[in-house]
Amino acid sequence: MSSIAFQHVSKTFPNSTHAAVNDCTFEVDSGSFVVLLGPSGCGKTTLLKMVNRLLEPTAGEIFLDGKNIRALEATQLRRRIGYVIQQVGLFPHLTVAQNIAVVPELLGWERARIDARIDGLLELVELKPEYYRARYPAQLSGGQQQRVGLARALAADPQVLLMDEPFGAIDAITRASLQDEMLRLKNTIHKTILFVTHDVDEALRLADKIVVLRAGRIVQYDTPYHLLTAPANEFVRELVGADDMVRQLSLLRVEHVMAPLPKNFVLNGTPTILQQDDLRNALSKLLQSGASALAVLDETKPVGVLSLEQIRASAKRA
Amino acid sequence: MDYIFKNPLVVFQLLWQHLFVTGIALVVAILISLPVSLLILRSRRLTTIVLGILSAFYTIPSIALIILLLPVTGLNEWSVIIALILYVQVILVRNNVAALNGIDPVIVEAARGMGMNRRQLWWRVQLPLALPVMLAGIRIAAIVAIGIATVGAKFNAGGLGRLLFDGIAQTGRYDKIWAGALAVAALALAVNLALVALERYFSYTRKIQQRAAA
Numbered sequence: 001m002s003s004i005a006f007q008h009v010s011k012t013f014p015n016s017t018h019a020a021v022n023d024c025t026f027e028v029d030s031g032s033f034v035v036l037l038g039p040s041g042c043g044k045t046t047l048l049k050m051v052n053r054l055l056e057p058t059a060g061e062i063f064l065d066g067k068n069i070r071a072l073e074a075t076q077l078r079r080r081i082g083y084v085i086q087q088v089g090l091f092p093h094l095t096v097a098q099n100i101a102v103v104p105e106l107l108g109w110e111r112a113r114i115d116a117r118i119d120g121l122l123e124l125v126e127l128k129p130e131y132y133r134a135r136y137p138a139q140l141s142g143g144q145q146q147r148v149g150l151a152r153a154l155a156a157d158p159q160v161l162l163m164d165e166p167f168g169a170i171d172a173i174t175r176a177s178l179q180d181e182m183l184r185l186k187n188t189i190h191k192t193i194l195f196v197t198h199d200v201d202e203a204l205r206l207a208d209k210i211v212v213l214r215a216g217r218i219v220q221y222d223t224p225y226h227l228l229t230a231p232a233n234e235f236v237r238e239l240v241g242a243d244d245m246v247r248q249l250s251l252l253r254v255e256h257v258m259a260p261l262p263k264n265f266v267l268n269g270t271p272t273i274l275q276q277d278d279l280r281n282a283l284s285k286l287l288q289s290g291a292s293a294l295a296v297l298d299e300t301k302p303v304g305v306l307s308l309e310q311i312r313a314s315a316k317r318a
Numbered sequence: 319m320d321y322i323f324k325n326p327l328v329v330f331q332l333l334w335q336h337l338f339v340t341g342i343a344l345v346v347a348i349l350i351s352l353p354v355s356l357l358i359l360r361s362r363r364l365t366t367i368v369l370g371i372l373s374a375f376y377t378i379p380s381i382a383l384i385i386l387l388l389p390v391t392g393l394n395e396w397s398v399i400i401a402l403i404l405y406v407q408v409i410l411v412r413n414n415v416a417a418l419n420g421i422d423p424v425i426v427e428a429a430r431g432m433g434m435n436r437r438q439l440w441w442r443v444q445l446p447l448a449l450p451v452m453l454a455g456i457r458i459a460a461i462v463a464i465g466i467a468t469v470g471a472k473f474n475a476g477g478l479g480r481l482l483f484d485g486i487a488q489t490g491r492y493d494k495i496w497a498g499a500l501a502v503a504a505l506a507l508a509v510n511l512a513l514v515a516l517e518r519y520f521s522y523t524r525k526i527q528q529r530a531a532a
Contacts, residue, residue, distance in 0.1 A: 052431055054427065054430060054431055074433075075433045075434070075435050076433070077433075078430070078431055078432060078433035079432070079433035083428070083431035083432060085424065085427070085428060085431070087422075087424040088424075088428075089422075089424045089425050089427065089428025089429075090425075090428075091425060091428075091429070091442075091443060092425070092447070092522065093446050093447055093522035102429075102432055102434075102442075103432050103433060106432070106433055106434065106438065134529070135529070136522075136525075136526040136529060138523075138526050139526065139529070139530060152432075
């Protein structure tokens, strides 16, 4: 896996008086999922494109695993980095299989290895290989195209994945299912992922850490929980909706706030909830059942209890 | 028609000359139009200027243009060939530019982001996507060249135009005029059909439709 380090990176476009990206310094840990979040025009896409050198910074350096990316040839660098864009950009004259094969072919893989890789990747993104291999992009729905786009980006097993609003042009229902899949993939593919979005919910849902950008500057770089509970300023507070208690609850897990199991606890019909569930669901269950407390389970046996009191306490602490 | 059957060798020889003149002109014209198109594609202003100049050539009557070339290249087929190259340039360049501009820039950016170099981008992405529209330009250029090349007979270039001019010069030889007109028309139609087939062969949208229907 690979870490990415940005050091005082700035970018001013020709014929522009202000910097699109202004003195950004931060580090993306190896294997983490970092989201670049901000309103349109805040420089998030510009920042992303400097990693695979589609854009060159006017000042500052970017390091991949401690190595300055300018020391590498741009084409070589790009073949090591998966790239997914909002409009997908599949090659319309190539089949799904040929699209996925592009980077492995550029790298000179053997045919048999490429073929096996195509099948494996299509299965990973939940498209049946025997059905989809020979299809053309025009024959796929938007959601399916983006799945192929993701498979294509993963083809040569890059250590780093750059995703530029990959679900931005997809309807809400399909987007939610693609986000679920992204969460699942995150734990199976072990990549360092840099993900651009302007959708706050998407960012809070997917990210290990979020870079909040405004007018080319980093406003805050933190975990979703800290952005909500300790926003750096009014801008972040409003952007992430930190005053929205229900949203905060949906980001906190039951296991973090539950009370220990009382002695001689008997389940006896008490409503239950799983420990990895979020507090928002817990609150909903409490109100629905009218019970004073929920029994918290780890798969099978009760491990704690959760009452309205604990939920209130956690919200206050925030 | 009679004339064609009675003098198949004469007609065949003229047909061959006609094909030779237009063929050479077309091949050279295509080889010139590609780098010109790629060069002017980078600047909209350059595109307007170059297409303007090429259009101006197209407006010069063919006989006048060939006459202008005679002092330089002499009274032979090369004057005709050079005139043809200049004529079809505007058709070829305009279609090439339209074809390349028609490629979604997102696809080109995706290709670059995946690590293709310039050459790979051209052969794997730009050319296959632009080829159907480029071929349409080549087809129109070929038909125009076949038509204009008939004038070449006046300037010692031979070709099917000889039958037309002879038929006019010799009284009562309508058979020659008919033979020439029919042969030129048949040649244009045949070339048109062949190039249409080539366009269909290289059209990826057609492949997709076939796949969908299967």
